[in-house]
Amino acid sequence: MPFIDVKRLSVHDPVQQSHLVANITFSLHRQRCLAVIGESGSGKSTIAKTLIGLISPSLKVDGEIIFDGEKLTTQTVKGWRGKRIGFISQDAMNAFNPIETIGHQMIETFHQHLGLRGKEGELHAIAGLESVHLKNPYQLMKTYPYELSGGMLQRVMIAITMMLSPDVIIADEPTASLDAYNRREVIMQLQRMKEETGAALIVISHDLGVVQAIADELLVMHQGVMLEHGSAAKIFTSPQHPQTKHLLETRLRLSKPLEALRQQNRMEAAPC
Numbered sequence: 576m577p578f579i580d581v582k583r584l585s586v587h588d589p590v591q592q593s594h595l596v597a598n599i600t601f602s603l604h605r606q607r608c609l610a611v612i613g614e615s616g617s618g619k620s621t622i623a624k625t626l627i628g629l630i631s632p633s634l635k636v637d638g639e640i641i642f643d644g645e646k647l648t649t650q651t652v653k654g655w656r657g658k659r660i661g662f663i664s665q666d667a668m669n670a671f672n673p674i675e676t677i678g679h680q681m682i683e684t685f686h687q688h689l690g691l692r693g694k695e696g697e698l699h700a701i702a703g704l705e706s707v708h709l710k711n712p713y714q715l716m717k718t719y720p721y722e723l724s725g726g727m728l729q730r731v732m733i734a735i736t737m738m739l740s741p742d743v744i745i746a747d748e749p750t751a752s753l754d755a756y757n758r759r760e761v762i763m764q765l766q767r768m769k770e771e772t773g774a775a776l777i778v779i780s781h782d783l784g785v786v787q788a789i790a791d792e793l794l795v796m797h798q799g800v801m802l803e804h805g806s807a808a809k810i811f812t813s814p815q816h817p818q819t820k821h822l823l824e825t826r827l828r829l830s831k832p833l834e835a836l837r838q839q840n841r842m843e844a845a846p847c
């Protein structure tokens with residue numbers, strides 16, 4: 576049985592009388608990574624937000640989302656967010672409370688979801704920050720979100736998500752504001768989580784170097800509908816739709832330097 580089963584998912588804007596996404600169907604097993612690609616505005620974040628229950632209440636959602644055999648509803652998703660479903664959002668700055676320190680927010684989250692108290696929570700936070708290579712973690716815990724760059728906040732968000740060890744991780748452009756070194760580190764960490772904890776990953780990315788390095792399956796979006804869905808290797812080598820072909824050609828040209836990253840990941844994944 577797939578871990579995530581999405582059936583005929585549509586999101587409709589009653590004011591504009593238009594669909595943000597229509598008829599999205601896919602399923603995903605544990606330890607698998609689905610990458611969602613497509614041009615800007617094609618509906619990628621809308622799918623992610625719907626899966627995590629963070630879609631604007633003014634929009635109407637149709638279809639069915641099943642997580643681990645249970646139907647996702649507005650009520651159930653609230654309890655699952657964080658511990659069962661981790662979300663790394665595209666907008667790191669807005670993911671944090673501006674008037675609380677990073678440390679306070681991390682410790683609070685670990686207390687709420689994992690029941691960690693005092694020193695235990697602090698050590699968990701430090702371990703998380705170290706795992707994403709953020710320097711001086713004790714100092715960093717005392718800072719406020721506005722004192723950190725977008726890339727640093729992104730890494731803090733990734734650290735929190737990973738330390739909660741959720742069953743599903745939905746990552747919306749997780750590497751967008753990172754440099755090449757940290758991009759590679761984050762990909763390797765996501766991959767490690769998938770292998771070690773059995774998490775299912777849904778990664779949205781414009782960066783096809785990242786997608787090639789991590790995705791088992793691919794979902795190609797265009798103007799709110801699915802163009803193609805299937806094995807990532809197959810779609811990369813023989814895209815069926817002309818629009819997919821165009822997207823892959825233009826995007827691959829931009830992400831050529833990451834070919835090295837893919838090769839390196841392959842080599843590291845290979846048994847000695």
Ligand SMILES: Nc1ncnc2c1ncn2[C@@H]1O[C@H](COP(=O)(O)OP(=O)(O)OP(=O)(O)O)[C@@H](O)[C@H]1O
Nearest residue numbers: 588595613614615616617618619620621622631634
């Ligand atoms: N709350 C909302 N109400 C109405 N329309 C919305 C809302 N949020 C997004 N949209 C529209 O839905 C469409 C899909 O947006 P979405 O953010 O899902 O695209 P995306 O593929 O993630 O784009 P990007 O690559 O730029 O992040 C866009 O036309 C956008 O303007």
Ligand SMILES: [Mg+2]
Nearest residue numbers: 619620621665
């Ligand atoms: Mg988006």
